[in-house]
Amino acid sequence: MLTGKQRSFLKAIANSIEPIFQIGKNGITDNFIKQVDSALESREIIKIKVLNNSFLETDEMAKKISELVGAEFVQSIGNKFIIYRESKEKKKIELP
Template sequence: MLTGKQKRFLRAEAHHLTPIFQVGKGGVNDQMLCQLRDALEARELIKVRILDNCEEEKDDVAEALAAGTGAELVQLIGLTVVLYKESRNNKKIVLPKPSQK
């Protein structure tokens, strides 16, 4: 689970990214989830665009993407979903440490 500070950091990192996947009329499927897992392993942080013709609710699509890939849902803004999953082999992003109380 990401802290608020870590989510803020990841939102700032994702700001300049362009969406590399699109969810359209077909919705979320197994093939898409497999490709998303591969992309997350390579990049750790990705954006996914939900197209206007998608028949599912955007909140449901975002939750399905996060659950299906095992990633953290960083942000859902408009029709853009930001996902983060720490890579096992290609670690690039160093998250801020959670504050100790």
């Protein structure tokens, strides 16, 4: 569980990154979850964009993906959301 200070720190980092995944009408597939898991292991923090043709809300998707990959939900703004998970091997981000 992230504290307010840690969440603010991660938001500041995520401000400068671009979304690396998009979720469309196909929703969340097993292959998509594997890719997100792999990206979290190498980057620790990622931004995902939910396209307008998706059938689910951004917050619902963020919570579901976070649960499936064991990550922490950081923030949702509009149709984008940010998730974080500490890397087991390639730790880059030092939380305050």
